[in-house]
Each structure stands twice: as C-alpha cells, then as structure tokens.
Amino acid sequence: MAITQVNLSHFRNIKEASLKPDLGVNLLLGNNGSGKTSILEAIHFLGLGRSFRSHLTKRIVQHEQDAFTLFARFQHDDQTLPLGLRKSRTGDTELKINGQRADKLAQLAELLPLQLIHPEGYSLLTGGPKGRRSFIDWGVFHVEPSFFPQWLRVKRLLKQRNAALKTARSYRDIGFWDNELGERALHITQLRRDYLKRLEVEILNTAKDFLPEFEFSIEFFQGWDKSRDLLEYMQQNFERDRALGYTSIGPQKADLRVKVDGVPVADVLSRGQLKLLVCALRLAQGKFQNGVGSTKCIFLIDDFASELDREKRIPLAKHIAESGAQVFITAIEKEQIEELFGQQIKVFHVEHGNVSEQ
Numbered sequence: 253m254a255i256t257q258v259n260l261s262h263f264r265n266i267k268e269a270s271l272k273p274d275l276g277v278n279l280l281l282g283n284n285g286s287g288k289t290s291i292l293e294a295i296h297f298l299g300l301g302r303s304f305r306s307h308l309t310k311r312i313v314q315h316e317q318d319a320f321t322l323f324a325r326f327q328h329d330d331q332t333l334p335l336g337l338r339k340s341r342t343g344d345t346e347l348k349i350n351g352q353r354a355d356k357l358a359q360l361a362e363l364l365p366l367q368l369i370h371p372e373g374y375s376l377l378t379g380g381p382k383g384r385r386s387f388i389d390w391g392v393f394h395v396e397p398s399f400f401p402q403w404l405r406v407k408r409l410l411k412q413r414n415a416a417l418k419t420a421r422s423y424r425d426i427g428f429w430d431n432e433l434g435e436r437a438l439h440i441t442q443l444r445r446d447y448l449k450r451l452e453v454e455i456l457n458t459a460k461d462f463l464p465e466f467e468f469s470i471e472f473f474q475g476w477d478k479s480r481d482l483l484e485y486m487q488q489n490f491e492r493d494r495a496l497g498y499t500s501i502g503p504q505k506a507d508l509r510v511k512v513d514g515v516p517v518a519d520v521l522s523r524g525q526l527k528l529l530v531c532a533l534r535l536a537q538g539k540f541q542n543g544v545g546s547t548k549c550i551f552l553i554d555d556f557a558s559e560l561d562r563e564k565r566i567p568l569a570k571h572i573a574e575s576g577a578q579v580f581i582t583a584i585e586k587e588q589i590e591e592l593f594g595q596q597i598k599v600f601h602v603e604h605g606n607v608s609e610q
C-alpha cells in the first residue's frame with residue numbers, strides 16, 4: 253500500500269500542489285508555517301475523511317475559497333486506484349473512489365490504513381480511554397472484517413438503550429436491548445482481546461528498544477469486571493444507569509492500560525518518554541498490520557525531531573525503516589533526517605504553501 257500521487261487544492265495555505273511520493277521515506281522540509289503539516293493533514297483526510305487538527309472544514313478550506321479538493325493515486329491489490337475528495341466550507345462532501353461516487357467516508361479507512369505520530373500524540377496515554385479504544389479498534393478493524401459492522405450495531409443498540417433508560421420504569425422496559433447487546437458485546441470484546449494478545453509482543457519489543465530502562469505491561473480492560481456476566485451485571489446496574497442516563501458498563505468503556513511496575517505510565521514517564529512510548533505503540537501496530545493485513549499501513553510523522561534526543565531518534569528511525577512502509581515525515585532541518593535514514597529519502601521543499609521536489 254502506497255500513495256503514488258497527491259494533489260491538493262485550496263487546502264490551508266496550499267493553493268495548488270502536486271507530489272509524486274516515493275514508496276519509502278518522504279521528507280517534507282520547510283520553515284515554520286510553510287505548510288508541511290498541512291500536507292500530512294491532507295493525506296490524513298484522504299485516509300480517514302477527517303483532520304487531526306480541526307473538526308471544522310471551514311478552518312481547513314483556504315481563506316476566501318469555497319472548498320478544498322484532494323486527489324490521490326494509490327496502490328491497492330496490484331492496481332492503482334484514483335481517489336478524489338472535495339469538501340466545501342459548509343461541510344458538503346463529494347467522494348469518488350476509482351471513478352465511482354462513494355457515500356461513506358468510512359470506506360477510506362479500509363483503503364488507506366494510516367498511523368499518525370505527532371507532537372501531541374502522547375495524549376493517547378495521558379487522555380481518556382476513548383483514544384486508546386480507537387487505537388485497539390483501528391487494528392481490529394484492519395485484521396478482522398466482521399468487527400466493524402458488529403461494532404456499529406452495538407453503538408446503535410447502546411444509543412437506543414440510553415434513550416430507553418430515560419423513560420424506563422423497571423428493568424423489564426430495557427431488557428430487550430440488553431439481550432440484543434449481550435452477544436454482540438461479547439463477540440467484539442473477544443475480537444479485541446485476541447487482537448491485543450497478538451499485538452502485545454510487538455509492542456513490548458518495540459518499547460524495549462525505545463525505553464530499555466522500563467519494564468512495561470499491557471492490560472486490556474474489556475469495559476466491565478471480567479469475572480461478571482455482562483447481562484446480569486447490566487441488570488444489577490439498572491438503577492445506577494437510570495440515574496446516570498447512560499449505560500455505564502460494556503464494551504463502550506473498554507480501555508488499554510499500559511503500566512510500568514504496576515503504575516499507569518502517565519504518572520511515571522516524562523513527556524519525551526511518553527512520546528516515545530506512543531511511537532512504539534503506533535509503530536508496533538503498523539508493523540503488525542503490515543505483517544498480517546492485506547493492506548499495508550502508511551506512517552505520517554509530524555515534526556520528527558521534536559523533544560527526542562539523538563540517541564532516541566536512532567531506534568525510532570530503525571523501526572520505521574524496518575517496517576518497509578511508506579512514510580511521510582515533516583522536519584525543519586534535512587541533516588537530522590538524512591543522518592538517520594541515509595540518502596534513501598525523497599525530499600519535498602515546502603515554502604509559503606508551494607511544494608517543489610528536490
């Protein structure tokens with residue numbers, strides 16, 4: 253899986269740009285505010301249908317323009333597919349995959365699996381469980397096709413159960429939703445657990461290379477006490493859920509708990525160390541995907557050098573190179589990246605929104 257062409261039009265400060273990336277490491281080089289991250293943001297948009305910087309399209313569309321347009325060609329199953337996306341300031345979306353209109357942005361995620369590593373990425377470990385759940389689900393989604401439709405169904409059922417909780421007078425009024433939920437919840441939980449079991453070794457090995465001074469452990473919290481039967485537990489929790497107005501236990505509460513000596517990493521590690529650990533998690537996941545999945549993962553790395561000393565950049569670059577994945581890296585100085593990856597990189601200069609190939 254690799255992108256062979258990207259065109260951007262009216263995206264942030266980029267009026268028009270066209271890039272023909274290499275299948276290996278691509279370096280986006282430029283001064284602060286030149287537009288490097290905007291190119292990563294555009295690729296992220298093509299892969300996930302959303303930005304990692306703003307949920308408002310009007311912030312992304314170039315000032316005084318109505319819409320942005322992105323176009324890419326990418327390799328998929330031995331063929332090259334074109335992908336076009338236009339999004340207007342008001343949020344209207346037009347998506348074309350291989351010349352056909354597509355109505356769901358979720359279709360993009362299947363075609364272009366991406367891993368983003370960026371300076372604020374450490375919030376994966378310091379923030380709430382939602383991000384870590386997404387981390388797990390990204391991987392399950394890409395290796396287990398039955399996961400996504402089941403998860404969508406569970407989310408819909410939870411919405412209905414939560415709505416029913418507001419008018420329910422006794423457990424009987426919502427018991428129906430729990431029966432519908434129960435089996436599906438167990439299924440997706442099993443898929444998450446199996447996936448993490450397989451990924452765990454890759455994560456721990458990568459983390460050991462980055463932070464050899466720590467002994468990490470990984471625990472999967474399924475969203476409720478694993479010794480309890482979910483249906484029975486939900487029944488017992490009815491009064492509590494009714495008072496809260498939402499379902500307080502279940503797979504929607506799942507989490508990935510990363511600890512060092514039994515203590516959550518967010519309480520022990522420095523910011524730079526947390527950042528490295530997040531790199532380890534994302535690289536491990538991408539490498540695992542590239543080993544087992546049919547579609548290969550692409551890495552987007554924003555501000556590679558930020559907060560990492562040279563000694564730590566070396567294992568990071570080694571794992572990136574080993575992944576064999578296509579990589580897009582932004583940096584201000586070329587030397588640091590060349591030193592790590594050798595001459596085998598394609599350099600794009602970004603200056604005031606203009607992109608040129610070296």
Ligand SMILES: Nc1ncnc2c1ncn2[C@@H]1O[C@H](COP(=O)(O)OP(=O)(O)OP(=O)(O)O)[C@@H](O)[C@H]1O
Pocket residue numbers: 263264265266282283284285286287288289290291310311312313314315582
């Ligand atoms: N909607 C928009 N229209 C036009 N310009 C914009 C828009 N949104 C942001 N900008 C400008 O686009 C530029 C691109 O910023 P970007 O974050 O891509 O820079 P960068 O090269 O990654 O910089 P840094 O090294 O500081 O992270 C900034 O100067 C910003 O002010």
